Structures are given as structure tokens and as C-alpha cells.
Amino acid sequence: MQIVNIHNAKANLSRLIDRAAKGEPFIIAKAGKPLVKVVSINQPASAQARRIDFMAGQFSVPDDFDRMGDGQIEQQFDANA
Incomplete structure (x- = not known):
């Protein structure tokens, strides 16, 4: 990804915006310290995926996650009654 200082960004803003609109953020x-990232509003959703945590994208949650083990849990409560 290209890093541009403020002075150069002002001087070449139209060209930079055209490139960003075509998918080149x-x-x-x-002073060498990144401040802002310019991206196209129409950027595909997959490219805008946010990292939720260090495990993001490394596992998936099954559709029946909230019902897993129902039978075993019921048995444990019935056995203690």
C-alpha cells in the first residue's frame, strides 16, 4: 500500500483519489507517521472484513451451537433431582 505525505497528497489528490476509487487504497x-487510510466506498465487503480477535477466521461456529449437548445436560439435571 502506498504511503504519501500530506504535501504530496495535496499536490496529487485527484490522481490519488482516482486510484483509490479503482481499488488501490x-x-x-x-512526518512519516501514518494518519489516515483512504479507500473506495465501493470496496468489496470481503476486503473490509474486520479482525475480531487473534483467532478470527481460524474457526467456525456450528448452526446448532446453542443446542449442542442438550440431551446430556438434561440427563445431568434429571440425575441430580
Whole structure:
């Protein structure tokens, strides 16, 4: 991803925006420190996926997750009654 300082971004803003709109995001930096990321509004959803935690994308939750083990749980409560 291209990093552009503020001065160059001002001087080339139209060109940079055209490239970002075509799917080439860029970062604007001040004194070498990244400040903002410019991306297209129409960027595909998959490219906008957010990282939720360190395990994101490494597991999946089954559709019946909230019903898993129902029988065993009922047996344990019935056995203690």
C-alpha cells in the first residue's frame, strides 16, 4: 500500500483519489507517521472484513451451537433431582 505525505497528497489528490476509487487504497502520513487510510466506498465487503480477535477466521461456529449437548445436560439435571 502506498504511503504519501500530506504535501504530496495535496499536490496529487485527484490522481490519488482516482486510484483509490479503482481499488488501490493509500495512506496519508505526516512526518512519516501514518494518519489516515483512504479507500473506495465501493470496496468489496470481503476486503473490509474486520479482525475480531487473534483467532478470527481460524474457526467456525456450528448452526446448532446453542443446542449442542442438550440431551446430556438434561440427563445431568434429571440425575441430580
